[in-house]
Amino acid sequence: MADYDAQPGREEPVEPSTAQREADDLDLLAGLRGVAELVADARTVPELLGDVAHFAAIAIPNVDGASTALLHAPFEVRAVTATADFVEVIDRVQYDELREGPCLTSMMSGRVAVSGSLGCDSRWPHFGGRVARMDVHSALSLPLIVGGEVIGAINTYAKARDAFGEHAVALGLQFAGSAAVSVYHAQLLSSARARTEQLQRALGNRAVIDQAIGIIRSRSGASAEQAFERLAQTSQRDNVKLVTLAERMVDEAVRRARARHRS
Template identity: 65%
Template sequence: MADFDAQPGRNAPLDSELSSAQLEADEVDLYAGLRGVAGLVADARGLIAVLGEVAEFARRAIPGVEGAGVTLVDSLEDSSSVETWAVTAEFVERIDKAQYVDVHEGPCVTCMQSRRPTVSGSLGSDSRWPHFGGRVARMGVHSALALPLIVGDQVIGAVNAYAHHRDAFGEHAVELGGQFAGPAAASVYNAQLLARAQERTTQLQRALGSRAMIDQAIGIIRSRSGASAEEAFDRLTRLSQSENIKLAVVAERLVNESVRRARARQGV
């Protein structure tokens, strides 16, 4: 039996009404989704590409989904700072904007707080989100399934699934969604780690480039004035402070001017 937070006072659709053929087809779709997110890890794609693929695989893997999105928690902020990074349909983006920006309530917010799947079969009458539910129902969307993405003890985001008709997600859908969310979380987490490593590498390369430019500027000052390396660096620093310009920019300007003068003397 799937463990999830259902809409209070509303009965979910019975799985017994599903045919064996439908159950088998759902299992095939789930397997395809799981195989897809596993491939994302192996491909080492960029973060945005991975999130878009995860959203699309979720739409296919979870029965009843008409639009899906992936939301991430901003790890540099508190847990309430979330943002939708990928959607499979425009209406999902509008729904999640209402959830995160306008009213700060909804199934995704709840599922990340509870760390449990959250289901609603009639958003307009769901007492848990009085401001969110009515707004989304007026968009013609009545069912929601939010699945937390958890790695270790950390909630890194959520997969949000929506449908226009009521009671789209029963226990069967929640169970398959839960099976999908675990591998999806691993793929998203690994993509985040890769993106951060690439960002740190880029920052390091920039820092090394700036350091090389500063060293060149120090050498130019020393050759012109006979100053020591420390004295030349102090001159650069004072110039940076007096003009309120970054040290690397001052150094680059000095190097470029020296090169221009050298070329002028050589008639280049």
């Protein structure tokens, strides 16, 4: 039996037939295959999360809409994608307005959160009523966990009551496990790319600063240290970034050299 945070006082939904289970297993397999191929396609993190939400709606039975969210310290939640407009509204209500709901509970506890009648769920008295008035009554939130750490969540919703029973939870857990690894690897890849771009910019900035130092030295006979100090002092005095000042100096030197060449 799957371990999850069920709605207090609510009976477990009737489990699906054997035929329905087999059909659901095929959908889960399709979703898992889709997720397994995501990182290899070098998608950005938001693009990948959009695909995760899409495949979650396929892999988990009875889903009418799904979304993904990322968790940032200190417990800052950022909704990233949704497969339906009504889910985007639910996410805004949960994260930005009320700060309560199944996704937040799931990420705080690291456990699956399930509700079969949001309008009378005592865990989220404000959120549940708002969402029920949107004719959405069931929720299943699955934490994305890597190495024991929650990095985000998958949220699924259904308009029917008691849409997500133990079978849906079991399938959702299988999907979320694979999805978490894909999301984590995509984040690592994105971080590595950002760091590489940062280093490339730093190297480019250093090169133009060195050129400006060379120009100052050729004009004044100053040492490298003295030339850099002059450049830094001018940057502070004029309230201009060091690299911007260096670029201007190099551009001016190039213009003068071209003018002399033409004459």
